Amino acid sequence: MHARTATVSLAAALLGVGALLLPTPHSPATGTGSATGTEAVTGIRTAGARAIGTPAAAPVVFAHRGASAYAPENTLAAVDGADRLGFDWVENDVQLTRDGVPVVIHDTDLKRTTDVEDVFPDRAPWAVKDFTAAEIARLDAGSWFGARYAGTRVPTLTQYLDRIGRNRQKLLLEIKSPELYPGIEKETLRVLRRAGWLERDHVRSRLVIQSFAAGSLKKVHQQRPDVTTGFLGTPAIAHLTSYAAFTDQINPSYTSIGAAYVAAVHALKGAHGKKLRVNTWTVDDAATAAKVDLLGVDGIITNTPDVVREATG
Numbered sequence: 001m002h003a004r005t006a007t008v009s010l011a012a013a014l015l016g017v018g019a020l021l022l023p024t025p026h027s028p029a030t031g032t033g034s035a036t037g038t039e040a041v042t043g044i045r046t047a048g049a050r051a052i053g054t055p056a057a058a059p060v061v062f063a064h065r066g067a068s069a070y071a072p073e074n075t076l077a078a079v080d081g082a083d084r085l086g087f088d089w090v091e092n093d094v095q096l097t098r099d100g101v102p103v104v105i106h107d108t109d110l111k112r113t114t115d116v117e118d119v120f121p122d123r124a125p126w127a128v129k130d131f132t133a134a135e136i137a138r139l140d141a142g143s144w145f146g147a148r149y150a151g152t153r154v155p156t157l158t159q160y161l162d163r164i165g166r167n168r169q170k171l172l173l174e175i176k177s178p179e180l181y182p183g184i185e186k187e188t189l190r191v192l193r194r195a196g197w198l199e200r201d202h203v204r205s206r207l208v209i210q211s212f213a214a215g216s217l218k219k220v221h222q223q224r225p226d227v228t229t230g231f232l233g234t235p236a237i238a239h240l241t242s243y244a245a246f247t248d249q250i251n252p253s254y255t256s257i258g259a260a261y262v263a264a265v266h267a268l269k270g271a272h273g274k275k276l277r278v279n280t281w282t283v284d285d286a287a288t289a290a291k292v293d294l295l296g297v298d299g300i301i302t303n304t305p306d307v308v309r310e311a312t313g
Contacts, residue, residue: 058313059292060299062089062172064282065106069303072145073113074104075152076163083167087305090164091172094157094188096181101133102157102191105141108177114139114154129180157188161195170206171197172301174232178216185219189227203227210251214243221246221271228272230279237264244268244276251301254280254292262296286311 066078067085074092082090093106110116110126116139117126128136133156142152155163164171173192178184188209192198197207203226210230211217217229230249234256243250248270252261262278270276279299283289289300289311302308 058309059297060089060279061087061305061308061312062091062279062299062301063087063305064091064301064303065093066090067303067305069284072142072149072152074106074155075141075149076155076160077142077149077152079160079163079167079169082305083169085306087309088168089170089172089299091174091301092160093174093176094184095128095176096184096187097128097133097136098130099132100183100187102184102188103128103133103136104155104157104160106176108180110136110139110154113144114141115143157191158195161192161197165195165197172208172210172230175209175211175213175216175220178211178213185216185223189220189224198224198227208249210249214246218246225271230277232281234261237261240265240268240276244270246271247276248272248274249277249279249298251279251281254283254288257292257295257297259295266296283308 063078063082063085065073066075067081067087068074068078071078071081079090092104094102095105095108097103105113105128107113108128110128110131114136116123116131119139120126120131120135123130136154137156139154140151141154142149161171173188175184175188189198192207196202203224208228208230209217209220210232211220212232214231217231220227220229228249229247230251231243231247232251234252235243235250240250250265257278257280265276265278268276277298278296279301280292280297281301283292283300283302284304284307286307289302289308292300293312300308300312
């Protein structure tokens with residue numbers, strides 16, 4: 001997905017009274033997808049929110065890389081920011097270190113969101129896969145966003161799961177660039193299982209695994225057929241039936257869909273026998289949020305979840 005910023009809502013402006021104030025929207029770079037679980041959920045903890053599955057249902061709002069317009073993406077600070085704004089669903093990206101540890105970071109190199117060039121000046125091109133987990137743990141993943149976030153770290157998946165578990169949040173996890181990381185599906189599932197995220201209640205309503213790579217989703221579905229999966233992209237309508245065999249969601253860019261496409265997806269049942277869902281990305285302004293809401297999407301992935309909630313809720 002491509003991340004864009006929007007005007008901050010009053011909720012964001014007032015956020016943090018008695019706690020850390022989140023900054024005004026930042027400009028994250030390219031992004032990933034979204035997804036909802038197999039059960040109907042609202043995605044926000046706000047009184048009076050409309051429930052999914054009703055005729056006038058508001059789309060589920062997913063905090064893309066956490067509240068990434070207001071805190072450094074894919075960090076625990078962004079997760080906590082989404083929590084303070086009242087959002088259950090957070091999206092993240094997972095890759096593997098040189099020693100096989102899943103870490104939460106979007107880019108396949110460390111340059112944009114850390115100080116790796118200063119700490120390891122002779123290690124170009126600074127690919128995530130070329131560094132150990134201990135080396136990545138030394139990097140500052142917050143100063144690029146703002147001085148108040150200096151010293152923020154790249155979390156391991158284990159650390160990330162612990163935090164969203166404490167916050168009682170839900171996870172849309174993207175397996176990032178699986179072609180670079182043989183076995184990433186198995187290792188990600190191992191960490192999820194060890195952290196309790198493959199227990200029945202999590203699998204039923206708190207976890208979705210997505211990817212741009214159909215082959216990666218097929219591996220997840222084969223290894224854990226109970227887990228909800230989402231395909232990131234816009235397959236041709238003629239090919240949707242083949243995707244429905246191993247996924248539960250089609251999660252396209254908002255620029256690539258119309259009402260007819262959403263209806264075609266909804267006409268099919270996914271791998272778990274439920275209607276295929278559509279979650280679109282990356283929508284950061286009120287006008288676009290209202291537009292895709294009218295298309296009938298089930299969810300919206302956004303860096304500015306408060307803006308989208310106000311526009312669609």
